[in-house]
Structures are given as structure tokens and as C-alpha cells.
Amino acid sequence: MGALTALFFEMIKLVPLGLDEQAIRRASHPAMTNILKSLERTILERREAESDQSYVASLRAKGRAKMAEKLGEEATEAVIAAVLDDKAAMTGEAADLLFHLMVLLADMDLSLDDVTAELARREGLSGLEEKAARGAS
Numbered sequence: 001m002g003a004l005t006a007l008f009f010e011m012i013k014l015v016p017l018g019l020d021e022q023a024i025r026r027a028s029h030p031a032m033t034n035i036l037k038s039l040e041r042t043i044l045e046r047r048e049a050e051s052d053q054s055y056v057a058s059l060r061a062k063g064r065a066k067m068a069e070k071l072g073e074e075a076t077e078a079v080i081a082a083v084l085d086d087k088a089a090m091t092g093e094a095a096d097l098l099f100h101l102m103v104l105l106a107d108m109d110l111s112l113d114d115v116t117a118e119l120a121r122r123e124g125l126s127g128l129e130e131k132a133a134r135g136a137s
Contacts, residue, residue: 036112039099043106056103064107071100 046056059067074097081089105111125133 036098036102040102040106040112043099043102047106059103060107064104067100067104067107071097071104074100 043056046054047060049057051058051061059070074093078090078093078097081093102112105115
């Protein structure tokens with residue numbers, strides 16, 4: 001049985017449980033969901049540590065502007081890796097970018113669930129339609 005067929009049968013098992021499409025998708029990618037949720041819990045825990053004992057706590061002590069600056073630095077490094085077509089660097093920079101985004105989200109009392117809910121809301125809209133709905137240019 002191929003991987004796609006196996007995934008289909010796993011999804012079919014979930015349908016009678018009354019799970020919606022989002023729940024089925026999350027069940028299809030448990031490793032990604034698990035690692036991100038685990039990282040989110042770790043970030044929340046380490047925010048309370050002493051700043052000399054935790055990188056997350058040290059960012060929190062420096063304030064939201066510093067967290068945003070670090071996010072921007074990581075985004076720039078990801079852009080450079082992409083332009084250079086450096087897949088290994090891009091993988092590392094993408095991980096750094098996700099980490100720093102999650103640190104900033106936690107500081108704003110937001111979670112990955114908030115972000116995935118917004119993505120779910122946008123699902124099925126073209127990018128142009130979604131952008132027009134926000135009044136963006």
C-alpha cells in the first residue's frame with residue numbers, strides 16, 4: 001500500500017468521529033504539530049526563567065522591540081539563503097525564523113492555534129481576494 005493510500009485510510013478512520021477537515025489535516029501531520037506544540041510549551045516555560053539561564057527569558061527581559069528586531073534579522077537571513085539558493089542554510093534560517101516568531105507570539109499572548117485559526121479562515125480564498133478584503137495594497 002502506498003503512502004497516499006495509507007493516509008487516505010487513516011483519514012477515513014477519523015471521519016466517523018465527527019472531526020472536521022482541520023482536525024483531519026492535523027492528524028495527517030502529527031510530527032510537525034507535535035514539535036511545534038512542544039516548542040511552544042518550552043518557550044512559555046522558559047519565559048519565566050532568569051534571563052541569564054534562558055535565551056527566551058533574556059529576550060523577554062530586553063522587551064518586545066528586541067524580539068521583533070531578532071525576528072527581522074532571522075527573516076533577512078532567510079531571504080539571503082533563498083536568494084543564494086542555499087537549501088541547508090534556508091532550513092536553518094527557517095527554523096530560527098519560526099522560533100523567533102513563536103517567542104514574539106508568546107509575548108503578545110498569542111499561540112500557534114491563533115495563527116492556524118487565521119490560516120483556516122483564509123483557506124479557499126485567493127491571495128488577491130484575501131488581500132483586497134484587508135484593504136492592503
